[in-house]
Amino acid sequence: MGTLSVFLDVPLAKRADIPLDFYREDPHPQKVLLGHAGCQTDAGEVWIPPVVQRVLLQISQDPTLNHEYLPELGIYEYTRAATELAIGKDSRALLENRAGGVHTVGGTGALWIGAEFLCRWYNPRFLNLSTVYIAKPQLDSLGCIFQVAGFKDIRPYHCWNPVKLTIDVEEFLQTLQNAPVGSIVFLHAPEEIGLKAQEWKAVATTMEKKQLFPFFNIESQGLASGNLDKDAWALRYFVGKGFELLCAQSFSKMFGLYDEMVGNLIVVTKNNQTLIRIHSQLGRQISTTWENPSSLGARVVAMVLNSPALLYEWKLSLRMLVERIMLIREKLKEKLRILGTPGSWEHLTAQSGICSFIGLRPSQVEFLVKHKHIYLFENKQINICSISSKNLDYVAQSIHEAVLATSSED
Amino acid sequence: MGTLSVFLDVPLAKRADIPLDFYREDPHPQKVLLGHAGCQTDAGEVWIPPVVQRVLLQISQDPTLNHEYLPELGIYEYTRAATELAIGKDSRALLENRAGGVHTVGGTGALWIGAEFLCRWYNPRFLNLSTVYIAKPQLDSLGCIFQVAGFKDIRPYHCWNPVKLTIDVEEFLQTLQNAPVGSIVFLHAPEEIGLKAQEWKAVATTMEKKQLFPFFNIESQGLASGNLDKDAWALRYFVGKGFELLCAQSFSKMFGLYDEMVGNLIVVTKNNQTLIRIHSQLGRQISTTWENPSSLGARVVAMVLNSPALLYEWKLSLRMLVERIMLIREKLKEKLRILGTPGSWEHLTAQSGICSFIGLRPSQVEFLVKHKHIYLFENKQINICSISSKNLDYVAQSIHEAVLATSSED
Structure with a gap:
């Protein structure tokens, strides 16, 4: 054989999660990673609702379950219950059989299959190539999926004003207003930074006028307010208004x-026939990508959502987690107040859920990494769950020092 | 909202597995599906090695395991053990750190990621677009994956002579000889229709001469001969010859x-640096497709392969299954001999493993479906496991009638 590789020109791919690597390699005992992907307990362990652990055990001991291939579109009891959880059991779209889910490999799998589907079939009858709008903090990670799926024009929208440290719905509406007719807009619900109902309504009105297509992402329903219905309000409002839409749903965070990788791609369309045709195309895409989804996670979710007793217990666990998150937000704000850290820290409690804009400038983030062994992701959103009673004082003190050390820049 | 759907033009996708649908809807009590995807017991249940069931239970009760995200490339203990199982623990490629696995969502996931990688990065330095060769029976199902990945020129090769009912290595070699330099050839190992070592060597020689790139598929190692090493002989021979190659590995059948969806994409290349760069690109592709693989199946495989006691027990189970498969092949041939069915049925025992060319003409297959409620897939390969002591007589008698009823066509 020749000695030259046919893969000579393959470059090293740039890794996205570099703060995680630095964190892992840092030997400092007080190091903190403020960018965990999921929910953690106060002891720094992966949070998992007790009911989920019990159901996992039950499934492994169930002699009636075999390990036969699932259908391409997955476990129906799961996709049905998951879709009901998101858009509501009484949704007219469900009653009219024009909404349904497709079981995917995690939320990312739902995004991928959805983006690929839109690239092939979305036909706003105005453009050959559609524009996709993604919120700035997610532009790198999610934009990549749409790009690989074939979209050429991917643009950011801004919903958060980093100077005022508040949401800025006016700028968002302006972006939508100026968007090419028929563009796809990627929306997050629950929206941790907290668009109010009135603001969501204005977004929907503009999107309707400009015939923009909503692609929702719902990966922490219940984790923003502690209430599953409340956190799905925006999505349900769009469905109720008669929008056709896609929604990528993930249960990773909600179930620990x-x-x-339990995901679901919800399709809401105009009628049952269109839904059947869309599902047939999604099934075909899945058959060439991963053929069938894996079952364990979806079985757990289906069992919990379809049993009133287990559902009740799971909701309680969610609420307790949300209370812990709110408490951390309060405590961090209070610590910074006591330390006399310059600036307003109201935004810490004005936001909700596990993801949060921390409101630090790049130089302050750099200070935290360099001098305090505290690691943040580039988009400057932190995971509130990464703060525990053990590291709260250290984190607050470090933020205080970072702000003071860089105050001369103002 | 307007009432017209933006998905008005989405057509209904053609389903591939139509025999399965017909089988499901057929109320006939003696109906038989000869095209199950996996291994079954004589009682018609999904075959699962007892050790796998025990390990599943053990994992669910292990308090030290959490459900944190896996790394993009998956569980290292799994990919390492899986790769060793396929190319051999003592493989020079492994010792030189130029071979390694990537944990994928099933064998299909490995095919997809591999095909997409080759489409982007395979550079035979001769062509802009490579040709892909796929064995005729798998052309529809696998060709689709390469097509979606971006390959334009996908051609079949024939290895089985449907008239002589034997393998036809000469035709295969001729195809390779005439292939454009640098083409990709998709190979199956263990190759159920039974290429002999000498024939594989001739294939390798021709492929080396024409600089063809081997993409192996190994989804039933151990299920052809009952011996894991013997069934991986061809793959190991290619690796030993210094070929760069990909190999999609699946544990679905072997573990029940x-x-x-436990898959592994094995990469064998020229040196460690190239392997690292290829893995980084595969990681990037995975991050936009399913982000991380799911863990349960890979944990089971890792535990079994990495424990000498469990490995021994699993091998015994595999061997017992293979003995059952061989016995069915013998019995079916014997029944047809006793019935005096015209033609030679030697090919039933000349082949091995669960997949088998049955050697029937389209009109005979049609007869079985129409008059006997026996369903086969279009590629005319049957799953030997679908035949049990309960339906063996009926299947043999039906084949006999099908051959007699259509004998006037000769």
């Missing part, structure tokens, strides 16, 4: 099952 | 875990 990150390694089982 | 169809619903957990």
Whole structure:
């Protein structure tokens, strides 16, 4: 054989999660990673609702379950219950059989299959190539999926004003207003930074006028307010208004099952016939990508959502987690107040859920990494769950020092 | 909202597995599906090695396991053990750190990621667009994956002579000889129709001469001969010859875990640096497709392969299954001999493994479906496991009638 590789020209791919690598390699005992992907307990362990652990055990002991291939579109009891959870059991779209889910390999799998589907079939009858709008903090990670799927024009929208440290719905509406007719807009619900109902309504009105297509992402329903219905309000409002839409749903955070990749791609369209045709195309895409989804996680979710007793217990666990998150937000704000850290820290409690804009400038983030062994991701959103009673004082003190050390820049 | 769907033009996708649908809808009590995807017991249940069931239970009760995200490339203990199983623990490629696996969502996931990688990065330095050769029976199902990945020129090769009912290595070699330099050839190992070592060597020689790139598929190692090493001989021979190659590996059949989608994409290249760069690109592709693989199935495989006691027990189970398969082949041939069915049925025992060319003409297959409620897939390969002591007589008698009823066509 020749000695030259046919892969001579393959370059090293740039890794996205570099703060995680630095964190892992840092031997400092007080190091903190403020960018964990999931929910953690106060002891720094992966949070998992007790009911999920019990159901996992039950499934492994169930002699009636075999390990036969699932259908391409997955476990129906799962996709049905998951879709009901998101858009509501009484949704007219469900009653009219024009909404349904497709079981995917995690939320990313739902995004991928959805983006690929839109690239092939979305036909706004105005453009050959559609524009996709993605919120700035997610532009790198999610934009990449749409780009690989074939979209050429991917643009950011801004919803968060980093100077005022508040949401800026006016700028968002302006972007939508100026968007090419028929563009796809990627929306997050629950929206941790907290668009109010009135603001969502204005977004929907503009999107309707400009015939923009909503692609929702719902990966922490219940984790923003503690209430599953409330956190799905925006999505349900769009469905109720008659929008056709896609929604990528993930249960990783809500069930503490990150390694089982339980996702669902919800399709809401105009009528049952269109839904059947769309599902047939999604099935075909899935058959060439991963053929069938894996079952364990979806079985757990289906069992919990379809049993009133287990559902009740799971909701309680969610609420307790949300209370812990709110408490951390309060405590961090209070610590910074006591330390006399310059600036307003109201935004810490004005936002909700596990993801949060911390409101630091790049130089302050750099200070935290260099001098305090505190690691943040580039988009400057932190995971509130990464703060525990053990590291709260250290984190607050470090933020205080970072702000003071860089105050001369103002 | 307007009432017209933006998905008005989405057509209904053609389903590939139509025999399965017909089988499901057929109320006939003696109906038989000869095209199951996996291994079955004589009682018609999904075959699962007892050790796998025990390990599943053990994992669910292990308090030290959490459900944190896996790394993009998956569980290292799994990919390492899986790769060793395929190319051999003592493989020079492994010792030189130029071979390694990437944990994928099933064998299909490995094919998809591999095909997409080759489409982007395979550079035979002769052509802009490579040709892909796929064995005729798999052309429809696998060709589709390469097509979606971006390959334009996908051609079949024939290895089985449907008239002589034997393998036809000469035709295969001729195809390779005439292939454009640098083409990709998709190979199956263990190759159920039974290429002999000498024939594989001739294939390798021709492929080396024409600089053809081997993409192996190994989804039933151990299920052809009952011996794991013997069934990986061809793959190991290619690796030993210094070929760069990809190999999609699936554990669904071998572990009876169809619903957990445990796959591995093995990369063998020239040196460690190239392997690292290829893995980085594969990681990037995975991050936009399913982000992380799911863990349960890979944990089971890793535990079994890495424990000498469990490995021994699993090998015994495999051997017992293979003995059952061989016995069915013998019995079916014997029944047809006793019935005096015209033609030679030697090919039933000349082949091995669960997949088998049955050697029937289209009109005979049609007769079985129409008059006997026996369903086969279009590629005319049957799953020997679908025949049990309960339906053996009926299947043999039906084949006999089908051959007699259509004998006037000769």
